[in-house]
Amino acid sequence: YNIASPKYFRYMYSGSEDGIKDNFIDEIENQKGFKGGGALYSYGYEYDYPDIKIEDHKVAPILLGIDDYLINKQKFIDGVFDKEKWQTGNYIIIGEFGNKKSLFKAGDKIKINLKNKVKKVQVMGKVEYNFSNGLRYFPVIKEDINDESSPTLGLEYIYMKPNEYKELTGDKSIMSYGFDVEDSEKENFDKLLKTFENEPDFSYDSRDLQIKSFKDFKNLIEFVGYSLSIVLFLISVLNFINVIATEILRNMVNLSILEAIGMTKKNIKKYLVKKNLIYSLCGLVFSFIIMLLVDKYILIGFMEQAKWTSYKFVIMPLILVNFVNIIIGIIFTGRFYEKHSNNSLVDRIRSLE
Incomplete structure (x- = not known):
C-alpha cells in the first residue's frame, strides 16, 4: 500500500502543506496485520536551483529522504546497499529514470549546497527512479530562473537518510508512506483506508488497485x-x-x-x-x-x-x-x-x- 495526500496522486504535490499526516501512519502501524513500512520525504517546490545545487556541476538536484524499509525494495543498478555505512549519514543513493543517465556513479564524492549550507556525501549506488519512489511529475528547472530561454538543467534525484535530509532541508513533511500487510488482513486494511478517504487530505493506492486498473x-x-x-x-x-x-x-x-x-x-x-x-x-x-x-x-x-x-x-x-x-x-x-x-x-x- 501507498498512502499520501490526494494532491500527490494528482501530480500536484507542492510541499509540506501537502504532506500526509502522522495520525494516519500511527493508526496503520497499530493495525493488526501490519508488517512494515517506510516514509518518503520531499520539500516539493520549496527549494530550487540555485538555492540548492551540487558544487562544480550544473545540474538541478532533487533531494528526497527515504527510510530503510523502502530502500530494501529498490532495484540497484549500480553499487549495493550497505546499511552500516548508510547509518553514518554520509552516503546518498542516486535515482536514475529510464535512459536519462546520472552524471555520478557509485563511489563519487559530491558536495550538496543548500543556501550555502554544504553537505559532503559519497554515492553508495544508483536505483531505478519512478513514480512509486519519487515525485509523480518531472520539474523543469532553468539555469537562469528568470529567463525561460536559458538551458534546461538535468535533474539529479538524490536519496538521503531521513535525519540528514531533515537537518539539511529543515523539512519534515512526509510525501508518501509505503507499507506491507499480511495477506489475511488485506480486506480489513482496505476497509480502514476507505474510511480514511472520507478525510480531504488522505488518499491511497495499492497493488490490488494497480492490478485492477491495469x-x-x-x-x-x-x-x-x-x-x-x-x-x-x-x-x-x-x-x-x-x-x-x-x-x-x-x-x-x-x-x-x-x-x-x-x-x-x-x-x-x-x-x-x-x-x-x-x-x-x-x-x-x-x-x-x-x-x-x-x-x-x-x-x-x-x-x-x-x-x-x-x-x-x-x-x-x-x-x-x-x-x-x-x-x-x-x-x-x-x-x-x-x-x-x-x-x-x-x-x-x-x-x-
Missing part, C-alpha cells in the same frame, strides 16, 4: 482491438464476395459462350472456384508480406517503448480470414453462378449482348 486498461485495449478486427474481417469478407460477384457478372457472356460450345455448368463452376482460390491465395501471400514489413519496421520498435508489454508475431488471424475466403470461394461462387444462369443459354447470351 486489467481494466487491458480489457479496454482488447475491446477496441477485437472490435476493429471484427469490422475489418467483415469488410474483407464482403469485399471478397463483391469481387467474386463482379467477376462472374462481368464475364457472364464469355461463360455462356463456353457453355454453348460444350462446357458443362459443373466444369464452369470448377473453373470459377479455382480462379477464386487463386485470388484468395494471392491475398494470403500479399497480406503475409505486408504483415512482415509492418512487424519489422513498426510494431517491434513501438512495443519496445512500452516496457509493460510483450509482442509476438501471430499469423493465425490471417489464416482464419483466408480459410473463410476459401469457403466463400467454393460455396458462394457455385450458388451465385447457378442463380444467374437459370435462364436458357440463348436468353442469357441475347440479354448480355
Whole structure:
C-alpha cells in the first residue's frame, strides 16, 4: 500500500502543506496485520536551483529522504546497499529514470549546497527512479530562473537518510508512506483506508488497485482491438464476395459462350472456384508480406517503448480470414453462378449482348 495526500496522486504535490499526516501512519502501524513500512520525504517546490545545487556541476538536484524499509525494495543498478555505512549519514543513493543517465556513479564524492549550507556525501549506488519512489511529475528547472530561454538543467534525484535530509532541508513533511500487510488482513486494511478517504487530505493506492486498473486498461485495449478486427474481417469478407460477384457478372457472356460450345455448368463452376482460390491465395501471400514489413519496421520498435508489454508475431488471424475466403470461394461462387444462369443459354447470351 501507498498512502499520501490526494494532491500527490494528482501530480500536484507542492510541499509540506501537502504532506500526509502522522495520525494516519500511527493508526496503520497499530493495525493488526501490519508488517512494515517506510516514509518518503520531499520539500516539493520549496527549494530550487540555485538555492540548492551540487558544487562544480550544473545540474538541478532533487533531494528526497527515504527510510530503510523502502530502500530494501529498490532495484540497484549500480553499487549495493550497505546499511552500516548508510547509518553514518554520509552516503546518498542516486535515482536514475529510464535512459536519462546520472552524471555520478557509485563511489563519487559530491558536495550538496543548500543556501550555502554544504553537505559532503559519497554515492553508495544508483536505483531505478519512478513514480512509486519519487515525485509523480518531472520539474523543469532553468539555469537562469528568470529567463525561460536559458538551458534546461538535468535533474539529479538524490536519496538521503531521513535525519540528514531533515537537518539539511529543515523539512519534515512526509510525501508518501509505503507499507506491507499480511495477506489475511488485506480486506480489513482496505476497509480502514476507505474510511480514511472520507478525510480531504488522505488518499491511497495499492497493488490490488494497480492490478485492477491495469486489467481494466487491458480489457479496454482488447475491446477496441477485437472490435476493429471484427469490422475489418467483415469488410474483407464482403469485399471478397463483391469481387467474386463482379467477376462472374462481368464475364457472364464469355461463360455462356463456353457453355454453348460444350462446357458443362459443373466444369464452369470448377473453373470459377479455382480462379477464386487463386485470388484468395494471392491475398494470403500479399497480406503475409505486408504483415512482415509492418512487424519489422513498426510494431517491434513501438512495443519496445512500452516496457509493460510483450509482442509476438501471430499469423493465425490471417489464416482464419483466408480459410473463410476459401469457403466463400467454393460455396458462394457455385450458388451465385447457378442463380444467374437459370435462364436458357440463348436468353442469357441475347440479354448480355
